[in-house]
Amino acid sequence: MMSASRSRPLIASLFRFLCRPLGTLLVAGVAALVAVGCAGTPSAVPVASASAAGPPEWVISTPASDARNEYFVASATDPVGDVAAAEAVAINNLIEQIVRFIGVTVTTETSAEARATLDEFEATVTQTVRQEGAARVSGFRVQDRFVDQRGSSVTTYLLVAYDRQALMAEKARIEALFRERQEAVARPEREARLAEQAGDPFTAIARYVEAAAAASRSDIDNADIRFDNNMNAARAVVNRLQLERLNDNLTTVIGEPFAESFLVRVTDGGRPVAGVALLAGYRELMPNGRVGVRTARVTTGADGIARFAHPVPTIVGTENLTVSLDTGGLLQPLDGVSRAQRPAVDALREALVGRRVTFRYEVISTARTIPTGVVILDTDTVGNPTTTSVTGPALVSALSQAGFAVSTLAFDPARLSGAPDRDLLDEWRALFGARVERVIFGVVGIDQFDESDGVIVRVSGTVQAVDLHSGRVLHSISTFQRSRSASAGTAINAAFRSLGARMGEEFALQLR
Template structure:
């Protein structure tokens, strides 16, 4: 029993020695016998004039420990400011914070050089312990200066939240007011910002904005103001071609302004058919009017009015596969809002008797048997609703004739007295 008691006393004394040794080490002295500063153990509370920050670093050599301590000190300041960098942070905010941190680091390294206004390294403490070096740094920051920086960065980083919330709120407000055409650009802007943002509930905000946009698009209907247009070749239409755009909401039908439309039509350029486009907005009464240029070829075509949201929807694809199905649904809904109006361009030649001479020739220019060229021309003229009268004449009789000579010959042999002859190759 006595041995057990002595053993317990021995253990107690040994443990007491360990605690005592630890306390001595923790409260030991640094180089030159300096006592451990109080700020190393407990960071100073802010006073009326300044805030205080402490950073520490441990490494094999002092310069490396100082670098670690510097980064820790700067991290404490940034945490106080209350901003966080992520991969989606705006370039402006990231650049501003990077620049600020670089200036703080320069200030720490130069110890006293006024790089960041109001900030200084007030003290440092180094402990050599076994094979390691521990460096402590005390930073002192003027209260007014630091609070100004804090407000500046919060304003900059608030832009990330505002980039989503501000256009979303405005778009939803316009939607509730029934101003659909004006609401769409804000809804798309909010969705584009949300899909690349790190803000809380970013995907939910994307879904909300795109859902309202799709609801608007699917409510749209187009009424053409004419069912078909007929115009003489190379003649300006007396009035523009028009459509009217409506939306239906809760059983009420109303015109929609400020919607972008693309109009497509065709014209002949250098003997080739090309597609032309024009971009127009619906007016306050929902009308979209298009002044068609004079057509330069006879025949039929379609004048197509199509809701043009490509430039607004395409940026939403930058969010990747995660959002793709929702973007595809938007695009499909937009592409269905279109209407085609038939246009017939009538040649004045149909009311004038015209001589057309056609013959097939070989590579040397010699006339060959066959009527494939003539039959092709006849088919085109028939489809254009010309009335045709065919004449068969020996080619050798016609070869070398000018248009005027050909016209004179046909007038002498035709009671209908043709008015013109067209260029031909013999």
């Protein structure tokens, strides 16, 4: 209910704004007040004044409710005989009674819309009482007034009848408005606390975020505090979550699956949490030959453990698998918060991102142990061999760094130009068959040379790896590389070197 201390300042302020001075209505000790008519044709209600017969019965005892109406009696005294002032306070007291009957309480959580609705209702009641013939509130009418003059003071009494059906409809309307805005924040707060108690941290986080988002849009008096409280509560739940590796340092051979799954357990304050969505991220060779990141979704079971079966790896070497919380659109409701509230959102996002673990694993390639020879021809713009071979040594360096048993064949690269692959393989078997099992060979050359703005060089070509004994092509690369420099020699060498390094990295990933 609304207390007198809360209602009087509100109504007094509203009254000062709405009501105009009535002037002195007492003439020879009798007030000539104009009454309010009921809805329909206005009819004046005579104002009774003190007489030897005494006040009306309704002044002494408020009439009991009847089949149709609820009755309200209010009064107020002004010590200096100001009827207008006495009536103003009486109206305030009348409104307090009606608001108590309605049963709403204005608090710091009451929205501005709900407060405005209540203020409008109070103002309309005030105008109905004050203005002759007004029918501003459905079912509300002033039945009688009584002015009691005693010495220098005056007391005004008001008797109001309020149609019960109309009053209950107004009560329901105002109560609904009071609940609506409060519930927008309070409901998800309750649901969040219940989810925490039930051991469902993700639902709790989502509901705290929903409550914070509602508070950020709300005009309740303590909206900022409610926003901060809910954001802090969400972050506290996140910080309790722990992701724990149950195995690590798994090993497999390229092209073969791991013998076991990667295992991660999610706990909330030490208790396993079921149904937590996680994202597993790892590197993989894409169809275009480049390395990219793949993600897969996995969910914890009843034991709080998620089991990720890594796809057959396509990259050789030491790699990482990162498992993190799958937050999806969890923070999307907070997209529209104010600049002042952004740090709280960022802090929650960082807390969520921080819930992750990283596995290390090793993918071994037997290709590393297979002796491999390299011979590559570099050509100039007209197809002649360059004076220095750059692509081949760069490719050998890249493969060596990847752990391959690789060397440059003692073979004239110029002979690659125009010679059939079959003849080359036959000769290499005879010359190097006892030392190498695979050969990487090809021709690359300058296909663009531009000196209009410095020196820009593009080199391109095709290089392939073959099994020396069967002649089977294991992998082939056709690509290009640009380089720019102030001098032609530097640009050309840089282009060939970069091309060789890139090819070496790709062969290291692709060869089995």
